[in-house]
Amino acid sequence: MGEEKYMAENLNENACYGKKFLKKDIKNTAGKCAVILLILSVLTYFLGSLIIRILKIRSSLLGSNSTTGMILGLSNDAYNFWVGYFPCIAADVVAIIACFFIFRKGINNYISFKKEVPSDFIVSGAFASIGVGIISSIIFLIYSIIINSHGIEIPSPDFSIPKETIYLILFFSYTCIIAPVFEEIIFRGYILNNMRKYGDFTAIIVTSIFFSMFHFNLVQLVNPILMGIILAFVAVKSESIVPSIIVHMFNNIMAMITTLISTTNSQNILLIWSSIYYICGVSALLYFLFKYGKELIDTCKEKNEVLKVRNKIFYSFTNKWSLMYLVFYLFIILVTMVAKNS
Template identity: 30%
Template sequence: MQKSLIKDNTKKDVPLILCIIYFSYLIFKIFIQKEITGTDNSILKTMYFFRMDKLLFCVPILYYFIKTNKEKKYFKVNKKLNITDIVTYFALSYGINIFLNLISSAINIEGQKFIVQRPIYTDIIYAICIAPVLEEIVFRGVLMTYLKKYGIQTAIIVSSLFFGISHYNIYMIIPAFFIGIVLAYVSYKYSIKYSILLHILLNIVANMSKIVFVLKGPKEIFPLLGIIFISLFVLCLIFFIIGLKRKNYQDVFLAFKLNNEDRKNMVIFLKNNILYIVIIFGIVITSLLFNYKLF
C-alpha cells in the first residue's frame, strides 16, 4: 500500500457523499410506507410497488459509476472464476446466512407492519434482477474501489459494514455483513461481474418460496420447498467441504487479519471521514428506531 495514496486529498470524497444520498433512502422509505397506508395517492403507491423510491436515490451513484467506468475499469476481470469455485463461494455465503439467521432469530424485536403490500412478482423481479446489480455497483463498485486507497482490508471491511447496515433489518445486518465480506473478496480477486452473479444466486434462494408460490401456487409450495431446500442443503454441504479442501476460504477472511499498516490505514480512514460516518450511522440508527418502534 503506497502512503502517497492515503495522503492524497486532492479529490473530493464523492463516493462517500453519494453513499449518504443512498442511505437517505432508508428515512424516505419510512415516510412513504406510513403515507401510503392512509392515502389513495396513486403516485406514492406506484413508487412503493415498483421500488421507484429506492431507484431514485440510486440515480446519482449510477451516474458517477457510468461516468468513471473508463477510468476505474470496474468490470475488469482479474482472474476467471470457474463454476465449481462459484458454487463453493455460494455454499460459504449460504451457510453463513443460515447459521447467523438462526442466531439472530433468537432476538425478538417486532418491526412495523404495513397494510399495503407489494405485488409478489415485483419483489421477485427486484430481488433477483435489480437489487444485486445496484448493490454491487454501490458497495463493491464505487465504495470499495474508492476505499482501496486506505488498503484492501479497510476497503473490504468498511464496504461490507455499510452493505450490512443498509439492509434496514436488525436480523439481516450481521449476516449481510459477513456475506458482504465474501462478495467483496470475490469482486476484488476476480471481478465485480462474479460478485453480481453470486449475489443473484443468493437472492434467488432467499426468494425461493415466493418463486415457487408464483409458479406452482399455494397447494404445492410446502412439499416442493422441502425438496428444494433439502437438496440445496446437501449440495451446499458437499461444495463447502470441497471449498475447505481447496482452501478457497482461507483468504476470504484474511480481511480481519490486520497488520500494523492496516490498522494505521483504518485509523486514517476514520479520522479523514468521521463526519460522513456519523451521518450514515445516524441515518441508519434513526431508521431502525422508527422501524422497530424504539423511538
C-alpha cells in the same frame, strides 16, 4: 553514532508523517463513500415519503380500506412497488451517477475481467452464499430471542410476494436482477475498489459494514456483513464485479424460491426443499472455505504496516460523513423499533 541517531529520528518523523497522511486520506475516501450512501438512503426515504404525499393528494381514498384492499387508491401490490421498490431503483441510479462524479471513474473499470477466474470459484461461491445465509439466520434467531425476551419486537421488512402478475414480474426483476446489479456497482465496484488502496482486508470489512447499514433493519444486520465478505472476496480475487453480481443474483433467487415454496402451505414440499437447501448450503460453504480459505486468509494479511487494520477501520467510520450516516442509520432503526413496539 550521531548520524545513526539522526537517521532514527528522521525515520520516526517520516513514519509519523506517513500515519497522519494515511489517516487523513482514509477519512477522506471513506467520507466520499459515506456521502454516496447518504445520498442513496436519504433520497430513498424522501422519494417514498413524496410519493405517499402525492397519493394522498390525488386519491379519493384516504388511508387504507380493508374492504377493497386498497391503500391510498392503489392495490396493496401497487402501493408496495411505488412506495417501496421504485424509490430504491431511482435512488440507486442517482447514487451510481454520484459515484461517477465523486470518484471520476466509469463503471467499465469494475466490470471488465482483468484476470481469468475458474468457473468453479464462481459456482462454489454462489452456493456458499446459501450457507452464509443459514449461519446468519441462526445468529439472528439467537439475538432476536434475547431481544424478544425483554418484551421488544424487532420490525421485519415486508418480503411478501405480490399477487398481481405485473407487480410480481416487477418484484422479481428488482429483487433478482436490478438490485444485485446496482448494489454490486455501488458497493463492490466503487466503494470496495476505492478503499482497496488501504489494504484488501480493510476494504472488505469497511464495505461489508456499510452494506449492512444500507439495509436499515436489524433482521438484515448480520447477513449483509457475512455475505458482503464473500461478495467482496469474489470481487477482489476476480478483479471484476461480474462474478459478485452472479453470486448476488443467485443468492436472491434462492431466497425468492424459498419464500415462494413457503407460501404453498405444503409441509412435505417445504420439508424436502429445506433439507436440500440446508445440506447443499452448508456443504458448499465448507467446500468453498476448504478450497479457497487459504486465499481468503492471505487476503486478510495486509502488507501495509503504517497503520493497523483496526485503526484503518476506525478512521473509516470516524469522519464527519460516516458519522452522519451512522446517526441517520441509528435514527431509522430507533424510529422503526418505537413504531413497532408502541
